[in-house]
Amino acid sequence: MFTGIVDHTGIIREINRSTRGIEWQIESQFEGLSLGESIAVDGVCLTVIAFDGGTFSVEISPETESLTTVATYSVGGEVNLERAMKATDRFGGHWVSGHVEQVSVVKTIKSHAEFKEIWFSEVSSSRSSYITPKGSITVNGVSLTINQVGEQSFSVMLIPHTLERTNLSRLTEGSQVNIECDWMAKMVVSEVRQILKNLPKSSLNPLFEGSDL
Numbered sequence: 172m173f174t175g176i177v178d179h180t181g182i183i184r185e186i187n188r189s190t191r192g193i194e195w196q197i198e199s200q201f202e203g204l205s206l207g208e209s210i211a212v213d214g215v216c217l218t219v220i221a222f223d224g225g226t227f228s229v230e231i232s233p234e235t236e237s238l239t240t241v242a243t244y245s246v247g248g249e250v251n252l253e254r255a256m257k258a259t260d261r262f263g264g265h266w267v268s269g270h271v272e273q274v275s276v277v278k279t280i281k282s283h284a285e286f287k288e289i290w291f292s293e294v295s296s297s298r299s300s301y302i303t304p305k306g307s308i309t310v311n312g313v314s315l316t317i318n319q320v321g322e323q324s325f326s327v328m329l330i331p332h333t334l335e336r337t338n339l340s341r342l343t344e345g346s347q348v349n350i351e352c353d354w355m356a357k358m359v360v361s362e363v364r365q366i367l368k369n370l371p372k373s374s375l376n377p378l379f380e381g382s383d384l
Contacts, residue, residue, distance in 0.1 A: 173211045175264035175314025177251040177337050184226060186246055193231040193241065199252055201227070209269065211253040213338070214312030214349040215239050216269025239271045240347045249338045251312040264314030265307040271349040272298065277342050278324060285331045289342065292324045294350070299323070300360045301352035309351040313337050
């Protein structure tokens with residue numbers, strides 16, 4: 172489990188493809204890594220399979236590749252990094268599993284002094300119930316507050332600190348990003364759907380008619 176508070180950005184030093192999938196070697200500032208530990212790389216929970224000094228290696232399965240922006244990376248690419256949280260850590264962001272659900276696309280970027288307002292498009296309609304104004308969302312592993320919600324789209328406002336510490340400052344219109352909706356929102360919606368499913372139709376409030384719940 173992660174919090175979406177990025178520790179620092181790393182650099183992809185090697186990309187190797189095999190019948191097993193993709194292996195990345197990433198340069199980072201982490202010390203004391205352990206084999207088998209989890210690290211969020213641009214929001215994707217990956218397992219450390221090797222480490223040597225300032226680099227560590229991870230494997231990416233075909234399933235992960237199909238759901239993320241992995242295919243768009245190249246050697247020298249900058250990635251957001253976060254180690255899995257400890258039970259004693261401060262909880263500065265929100266619950267992030269590292270299980271990316273889909274890829275979204277940067278629609279527009281507007282500067283407001285040192286801040287940046289970014290709209291993301293091509294959000295699956297199946298995710299709409301989880302995306303609400305002032306709710307949480309993870310973009311490339313960064314915990315963000317949803318500013319506004321549109322038709323299969325949403326916006327966030329990036330503060331200077333986030334722009335300085337993450338690769339979100341490198342985004343341009345048309346960039347693809349990894350999206351993970353808020354885990355708590357998904358659990359609540361899932362529970363409500365189950366309750367409504369088990370209620371007799373005659374007892375359902377008319378307000379729910381036509382709802383995507």
